[in-house]
Every structure is written in structure tokens, then in C-alpha cells.
Amino acid sequence: MKRQVSRRPRDLGSGPGLRLAIDFHDLEEDPAGYVSLLLITDRYSGYIWDYYLKTWKHKDLIPVFKNFLSHLVWQYQIKPQVIECDREILGRSEDRPRLIYRFLTQMSIIVESTAADTAAQNSGTEVSGKIIKTKARAMRAGARFPSYLWIEIYRAAVYLYNRTPKYIYIWDTPYGRFHTAVAQQDGYSQAPKVPYLGHLRVYGSKAFAMTEDARKGRNKKQRLNPRAWIGYLIGYQSTNLYRIWNPATGKVLTTRDVIFNEDEQFNGDINSLKDDLLRVSKDDLDQLLNQVEET
Numbered sequence: 001m002k003r004q005v006s007r008r009p010r011d012l013g014s015g016p017g018l019r020l021a022i023d024f025h026d027l028e029e030d031p032a033g034y035v036s037l038l039l040i041t042d043r044y045s046g047y048i049w050d051y052y053l054k055t056w057k058h059k060d061l062i063p064v065f066k067n068f069l070s071h072l073v074w075q076y077q078i079k080p081q082v083i084e085c086d087r088e089i090l091g092r093s094e095d096r097p098r099l100i101y102r103f104l105t106q107m108s109i110i111v112e113s114t115a116a117d118t119a120a121q122n123s124g125t126e127v128s129g130k131i132i133k134t135k136a137r138a139m140r141a142g143a144r145f146p147s148y149l150w151i152e153i154y155r156a157a158v159y160l161y162n163r164t165p166k167y168i169y170i171w172d173t174p175y176g177r178f179h180t181a182v183a184q185q186d187g188y189s190q191a192p193k194v195p196y197l198g199h200l201r202v203y204g205s206k207a208f209a210m211t212e213d214a215r216k217g218r219n220k221k222q223r224l225n226p227r228a229w230i231g232y233l234i235g236y237q238s239t240n241l242y243r244i245w246n247p248a249t250g251k252v253l254t255t256r257d258v259i260f261n262e263d264e265q266f267n268g269d270i271n272s273l274k275d276d277l278l279r280v281s282k283d284d285l286d287q288l289l290n291q292v293e294e295t
Contacts (some may be wrong), residue, residue, distance in 0.1 A: 001150065009139070012172065015044055015076065015181060015185060016042060016047075016172045016177075016244040017044070017077070017182075018082070019043040019044065019080070019081065019082045020043065020081060020083050020085070021038050021085070022039070022083060023039045023041070023128075023129045024036055024037070024038055025037040025129060025133065027154075028147055028148070028150060029046070030148050031148055032151075034052045034151055035053065036054075036055075036056065037053075038050070038051040039121035039129050040068060040069065040133065042174075042178060044178070044181065045177035045181065045269075046169065046174035047174040047177070047178040048128060048161060048162060048166075048174065048215075050069065050158045050218075051157060052154075053119070053284075057158060058099040058100060062099065062103055065104070066098075069107060071245070077186065082110045082111075083104055084112045084114065084270070085112075085114075086113060086114050087112060091215060094162060111226070120236050130278075131161065132154065133162070135161060136153050136154050136157040139153055139204075143234070143266060144204070144266050144268035145204065145232075145245065145266065150232065152235050152243060152252060153234065153245075156203065156228070156235040156236065157180050162174045163195045163197060163200075174219060175193070176192055176194050178182045180192045180193040190277060196239050199235055199240060201260045201262055202233075203234075204232050204233060204259070204265040205231070206231075206260065206261040206265065207230050207232060207260055207268075207289065208228040208229055208230065208231075208258065208260075208261070209228040209229075209258060209259075209292045210228075210257040210292075229241065229255075230246055230255075230289060230292060231245050231246035231247065231251075232244065232246075232247070232265065232266045234252060241254050242254070242256070242258055243254060244258060247266060247270050247273060248273060249286070251289060253293040256291050258292065266280065
């Protein structure tokens with residue numbers, strides 16, 4: 001029997017944050033014990049929020065939903081009306097279905113469940129999730145980062161996805177569509193909210209701590225001091241804060257005082273870093289990392 005595919009257009013919601021879709025993805029356990037990725041997609045704009053979980057138990061899920069819903073209310077004055085999810089998510093464990101459903105309905109949110117693995121019903125959520133997974137895999141392969149850094153890589157993938165123009169939105173970005181609609185409904189601005197992209201760099205680029213001369217714009221030819229090597233670009237905290245992974249220490253730090261060599265990336269072999277490590281001792285490297293890390 002041939003499957004009957006619904007031709008009805010997907011409901012995008014009447015405004016930002018009013019209709020949401022949730023999707024879970026199981027991933028390799030990382031050193032901190034995280035095993036799952038939760039993606040929450042705004043149907044109206046396509047904007048995605050990402051959360052990382054150590055378990056699927058309700059004691060971990062409900063605080064995540066509380067945090068997210070509070071964020072929408074306090075940051076944007078948005079109260080979601082509908083949340084879409086598949087039945088597998090609600091029925092994955094015996095204790096979760098009623099607890100999660102009850103929590104959301106007590107918040108006056110309509111829960112719309114669909115059949116698991118049904119592309120015709122779940123197209124919006126699952127397609128965006130597949131795009132994020134594909135983007136993350138490509139970014140990891142290009143940067144040759146180890147798989148245990150998947151949280152950092154997925155965060156970067158979501159960050160870039162939200163700032164990538166989409167044909168469906170007439171080449172607007174999910175970030176721009178969401179924040180423009182929020183500003184306009186609050187009466188603050190009629191101008192489109194365009195995400196700043198000037199801080200983006202080649203993913204996985206080699207990073208150097210910014211010297212005093214570089215901060216003051218002096219000796220531009222000497223900015224990439226080999227002794228100031230600190231790692232590789234693995235993500236973005238904001239438009240002026242970068243996430244840098246140092247393979248020698250395994251440490252990921254957040255810093256603004258950094259310069260990138262976009263022509264050089266990690267080749268996947270820590271032993272090949274010996275030239276960098278010869279220039280900087282372990283103590284000097286630790287001191288350098290502590291010096292540039294934002295607290």
C-alpha cells in the first residue's frame with residue numbers, strides 16, 4: 001500500500017516563538033557525561049535553540065523546558081502556544097510521558113504529537129535537525145577535531161545555521177527573521193535585524209593570543225607570534241568572544257584577545273604540534289591560556 005502524504009502546508013505559526021518543535025538526537029557520550037542533543041525550533045522563523053543532556057529522565061528534561069520558557073518570557077515577552085514533538089519522545093520512558101505532557105499543559109501549551117519517523121508529519125523539525133547534524137559532521141571533518149568535542153561543534157553549527165540566509169525566507173536568516181519580528185511586535189523598530197557576521201572566521205583556524213603590540217595596532221607583520229599559539233577556533237560565545245580548543249591541554253577556553261591564521265588548521269595529529277610546543281613550555285602555555293581566558 002502506498003503511503004498517503006499530506007499536502008497541507010506546514011503551520012509556521014502566527015508570530016515568533018508561538019509554535020515550537022522539539023527534536024532529540026542521541027550522540028556519543030562526551031567526557032562530561034552528555035549523551036543527547038535537544039533542538040527547539042521556532043516554526044515561524046526557523047531559529048534554533050540547542051540544549052545538551054546527560055539523561056532522558058524527567059528530572060533533567062523539565063528544568064530545561066522551564067529554563068527555556070522563562071528565557072522566552074523574560075527576554076522576548078513570548079509565551080509559546082503550541083509545541084510539536086513525536087510520540088517516541090513523549091513515550092520513551094514510563095515516567096516521562098505524563099510528566100512532560102502535564103508540565104507543558106499546565107503552562108497552557110498545546111502539545112501536538114506526531115508519529116515517530118514519519119517524514120510527512122515531522123518534516124520541519126527533522127529536516128532542520130538533519131541539516132544541523134550534516135553541518136556539524138562537515139565542520140568536524142574539515143577541522144579534524146576529535147569526536148568527544150561534539151558539544152562545541154554542534155553549538156557552532158547551530159550558531160552558524162541561525163545566521164545563514166534561507167530561500168524559504170526570501171534569503172533572510174532565522175536570526176534576522178526572529179529578532180525583526182520580536183522588535184516589530186514590541187513597537188521598537190521597523191528596520192530589519194541583520195546578524196553581524198564580521199567576526200566569523202574559517203572554522204578550525206589556528207589561534208594566537210593577541211600581543212600588546214597587536215592590541216595597539218603596532219607591528220602588524222609580527223602579529224602572529226609563534227610563542228603566542230593557544231589553539232584552534234571551535235566556536236563562538238558572542239560576536240567578540242571566541243571558543244578556542246587547545247589540543248595539548250584538552251582545554252576549551254573563551255577569549256576575545258585572539259588573532260587567527262585562517263590558512264592553517266589542525267591536521268588531526270597531536271604529535272605534529274611538536275613545533276608549536278617547542279616554542280612554548282607547558283608552564284608558559286598554561287600561563288598564556290589563563291591570561292587570555294575570559295572569566
